[in-house]
Each structure stands twice: as structure tokens, then as C-alpha cells.
Amino acid sequence: MRAAGITSRAHPLWLAYILHRLSGLGLALFLPFHFWILSLALTNPARLNGFLAFTDIGAVKLAEFGLVFLLAVHMFGGLRLMAMEWLPWTPPQKTLAAGATALSFLIATLFLMQAV
Amino acid sequence: MKAHMLKVTIERGPDSRDVFDVPAHESQTVLDVVSWVQQNADPTLSYRFACRVGMCGSCAMMVNGVPRWTCRTHMSKVLKDNAVTIGPLRNLPVVKDLVVDMDPFFDKWVGAEGVHHGSLTRDDPIAAIDETSETRVEANAGIECINCSVCYAACDTVAGNADYLGPAALQRAWTLLNDAKDEGRVAILDAVSGSGGCHNCHSMGSCTTYCPNDLDPMTAIAGLKRETAKSFFRRGR
DSSP states (O other), X not given: OXXXXXXXXXXXXXXXXXXHHHHHHHHHHHXXXXXXXXXXXXXXXXXXHHHHHHTTSHHHXXXXXXHHHHHHHHHHHHHXXXXXXXXXXXXXXXXXXXXXXXXXXXXXXXXXXXXX | OOSOEEEEEEEXXXXXXXXXXXXXXXXXXXXXXXXXXXXXXXXXXXOOOSOSSSSSOOOEEEETTEEEEGGXXXXXXXXXXXXXXXXXOTTSOEEETTEEOOHHHHHHHHXXXXXXXXXXXXXXXXXXXXXXXXXXXXXXXXXXXXXXXXXXXXXHHHHHOTTOOOHHHHHHHHHHHTOTTXXXXXXXXXXXXXXXXXXXXXXXXXXXXXXXXXXXXXXXXXXXXXXXXXXXXXXXX
């Protein structure tokens, strides 16, 4: 890469792209492990219980938040990409759609905060 | 001349950069700075420009890592701690200093069938065009491209795949596909659905973000993705 570096990546569209890719990569690494653990329910229940005991640890709970975050980010990233590429939006429509998504996310978060 | 000096770093090769002290002026553009260096500090500095007013598209360079028309970029906009780094456009072979070889860029323009596919002769009457039709509006959205290669330099997909046609060429293909006077539909769809075609695009959007003419190649490429997919499912019809 050339000396000046590429600072031209610092914009929302590129960040959305990289978030989608990295979350996908994270899930791809995690899922085989996840399915293997689930398979223990059939092959080795005692070992599964051992793994389930881990979920009481705070750090593991935090990591689970991370996984749910990855899943959510990846799903919305994919929906965003499909909507953007397969529907002939005009720029104002894109802005409106992004605004509506942000607003509904805000309201959903408010409800969540109230529940907690 | 003001006492105020700017620290200007110019990339002249992969590992070679020269630093110049350039006097600051009001309303000074990046091109003014490059010209000052060539005229007053180092006459061997090579760079390219023509119109100086954002019409010709020949003065694009990387300014602090962002592709820009240097003639339409004020120094006040890009200075960081009174300094700026200027380099040749990304994704194109460097001829010398700030001059890049634009051939790959223009070859891809033709590779994407960005040429007129006419069916009439000069003896035919001029076909009437409905300026308000959906396809004409779509075509008009992209015709102000002046081939400056800023989008091409901004695109990471171009950087990673030498065969990728790039945003400018694909946008021109989309413009022609929507042009009632162009008869190249099959040729265009063929050209843009190949291995270097529109489906390589990851919708990173740097093309649209940095186009100095406020064009939207990313949306044009999305249009090509839809049209090539439709054509595939209809088996070319």
C-alpha cells in the first residue's frame, strides 16, 4: 500500500460493508464449534453439562452478548444489502429508509430499557 | 508573499517522498501547491492538469489518502497540522511522480461496452427522446461522468481484482443500457456479467462517496446487477 495510506474508507457505507464481512467471518468461525457442542447432547451429555456450566461465568455471558450482536449485525447487514441492490431506491428513499430503521431501533431500545 | 508556509509531502515512488515548504495563499487549491513546487522548487516534478476548473478530469490525485480533483480542492479543506500529503491516483500504474497511466481505466471503459451501439445512419431522421421517461431519467443520472478515475482510485474491489471493470466503466454501461438510442443491450449485459463484471461489486460505496460530480456509480452497478439477473432468469430475453 502506498505511503499516504487509504483514509478514503472512513465513511458509513464502507463501515457497513466491513461490519457485515467481519460479523460473517466471526459467525463462520463460531458456528461449527456451536454445532459440535450441541451434538454433545446426543453423544456425550455429561460433557455437554460441563460446557453448560461455563455459561454461568460472567465473561462467557458477555461473550454471548457478542454472539447475539454478531448475528443481529450480520442479519441486518444482509437485509440492507439485498434491499439496496435488488430494489431500485432513489437516494431520498434510501435516506428515509435508513431514518425509519434508526427510529424503530431507537423505540425498540427504549422499550428494552424499560423492561430491564 | 505571506510568511506562513505549508509542509507539502509529495510521493514520488513507492519508497520515495519529498517534502517542500510552500508559501500559503488565500483560496489556494492543491493543484496550485503542486504547480508552485514544480515552478519554484523542483522543475523535475511531473503531474497532469489541463482545465483547472473541474471539467477535464485530468488532475485527480490522492490527497491525504483520498482521491480528489486537485483543482477543485482548497488547501484549507485538507490541511492537517499545516501539512498535506499528495500522491498519484491509486489502482493505476505510475508513469512518473504524480502521473498515472490511464490506459487500464479507459480499456475497461471499452471492455464494459461503454461505446455507442448505433442502428441508424445520418440519413435517418433523429429519433425523438422523451426526457421524462423512466429510462431516460436513469441514463441522465450518470452521463456527467468526465472519466477522472477518482471512483476507480477509491474502489477497494479494483485494488483487489485487476480484472474488475470498476465503477466508472460500469456506470457508463448502465447509462447506455438505459439509452433509447443505444442498441447494445445484449453486448452490454454480456460484458458486465463476466468475471470482471458488476457482480464483483461489494457495495462499499467509496465511488459514490468520493465522486466529485456527485454521481452515484454504486446505484448504477446495482441496476446492472438486477438487469443481468433478470436476463439470466429469462435466458437472455
